Amino acid sequence: APSAVEQHPYYKEFYKAGGKHPFMNWIVFEVLGVFIGGLVAVLTARRFRPGVGRGPTASIGLRLSLALIGGIIGGIGTRFALGCTSGQALSGGATMAVGSWVFMMAVFATAFVTAYFVRREWS
Structure with a gap:
């Protein structure tokens, strides 16, 4: 599979043999930071209530x-x-x-x- 990906014009930019892992990117760490920051905020405020926002007629x-x-x-x-x-x-x-x-x-x-x-x- 890696050889097929390396030859594909679109995917070859995301996978380079010998290159760093695709997850070693600033955007991955930004998203993780947003998630962790939001989790810390909701837990310290004691407002964590899991659920699905929906109307009364929607399951x-x-x-x-x-x-x-x-x-x-x-x-x-x-x-x-x-x-x-x-x-x-x-x-x-x-x-x-x-x-x-x-x-x-x-x-x-x-x-x-x-x-x-x-x-x-x-x-």
């Missing part, structure tokens, strides 16, 4: 399955777009790129319309 299974489906769709869209929506909005919007502004207006319009159909799950 836990429905909520988790919709979250999974949304995450998969978001991941696919991020891969197609070669980046995330926040980068598109913040970086492109800051440079006054018309495409970024149109994109964000479309995101908010879509969210507004979608909220109409899913709001009954939360009321």
Whole structure:
């Protein structure tokens, strides 16, 4: 498998023979720090209450399955777009790129319309 990965144009950037481990990256330690910091904060404040946020008509299974489906769709869209929506909005919007502004207006319009159909799950 390593030889196949080394020849693939996309994956070869993430795996280099003899290179350092892919997890030895600053972003891994940043995410771990955010998680550990949040855990310490919630434990010291004695506010740790595990649960699943959902509306009164949605089951836990429905909520988790919709979250999974949304995450998969978001991941696919991020891969197609070669980046995330926040980068598109913040970086492109800051440079006054018309495409970024149109994109964000479309995101908010879509969210507004979608909220109409899913709001009954939360009321």
